[in-house]
Amino acid sequence: NAGVTQTPKFQVLKTGQSMTLQCAQDMNHEYMSWYRQDPGMGLRLIHYSVGAGITDQGEVPNGYNVSRSTTEDFPLRLLSAAPSQTSVYFCASSYTGKSNQPQHFGDGTRLSIL
Amino acid sequence: AQKVTQAQTEISVVEKEDVTLDCVYETRDTTYYLFWYKQPPSGELVFLIRRNSFDEQNEISGRYSWNFQKSTSSFNFTITASQVVDSAVYFCALSDNNDMRFGAGTRLTVKP
Numbered sequence: 447n448a449g450v451t452q453t454p455k456f457q458v459l460k461t462g463q464s465m466t467l468q469c470a471q472d473m474n475h476e477y478m479s480w481y482r483q484d485p486g487m488g489l490r491l492i493h494y495s496v497g498a499g500i501t502d503q504g505e506v507p508n509g510y511n512v513s514r515s516t517t518e519d520f521p522l523r524l525l526s527a528a529p530s531q532t533s534v535y536f537c538a539s540s541y542t543g544k545s546n547q548p549q550h551f552g553d554g555t556r557l558s559i560l
Numbered sequence: 561a562q563k564v565t566q567a568q569t570e571i572s573v574v575e576k577e578d579v580t581l582d583c584v585y586e587t588r589d590t591t592y593y594l595f596w597y598k599q600p601p602s603g604e605l606v607f608l609i610r611r612n613s614f615d616e617q618n619e620i621s622g623r624y625s626w627n628f629q630k631s632t633s634s635f636n637f638t639i640t641a642s643q644v645v646d647s648a649v650y651f652c653a654l655s656d657n658n659d660m661r662f663g664a665g666t667r668l669t670v671k672p
Binding site for chain 1: 564566569593595603604605607610612651653655659660661662663664665
């Protein structure tokens with residue numbers, strides 16, 4: 447079972463470059479989300495989606511865009527990368543957006559912005 | 561607003577010791593869910609337990625146990641007879657509606 451697949455696993459960008467982090471799940475989950483993990487700050491929610499065609503902002507959405515054209519895919523776009531976006535990014539999914547659902551996480555993407 | 565506090569940044573114990581990881585939360589909602597996740601050195605996040613706000617029963621799963629107390633807004637996690645494989649970062653999380661907030665995590669090191 448693939449679960450939640452994130453690509454790439456590592457990426458280095460220069461300031462100002464754009465990039466898309468890919469996330470795909472094969473569990474037919476309605477809810478998908480993106481987090482960033484920074485030292486001493488835990489995971490912070492960037493954007494989430496409760497179903498195809500529906501997205502919403504989380505705690506730290508600035509500098510990121512998302513779209514959800516299919517149930518399976520939820521890409522995260524950095525339009526103009528900044529050093530402050532250096533982080534580890536996790537994509538997660540759950541069966542529904544109900545708050546009682548545990549989330550399944552991908553293995554993460556380590557992103558460095560120079 | 562939601563908030564989760566894990567005051568213990570790092571804990572180091574010797575194998576076979578018991579260890580408790582603290583979690584204190586804040587929320588205005590009466591219906592909410594609490595979670596614990598484990599992040600081993602390999603980096604993935606592993607779901608451990610979920611508890612809803614109406615169920616204050618403690619839970620035990622093998623060497624793991626959880627103590628949920630609404631009166632003190634705490635959801636503490638105890639590992640009994642710790643093992644080296646328990647070394648990881650442990651996150652407590654609070655969820656209501658579609659928003660999940662994580663604590664900063666506690667890094668547990670279990671030494672042989």
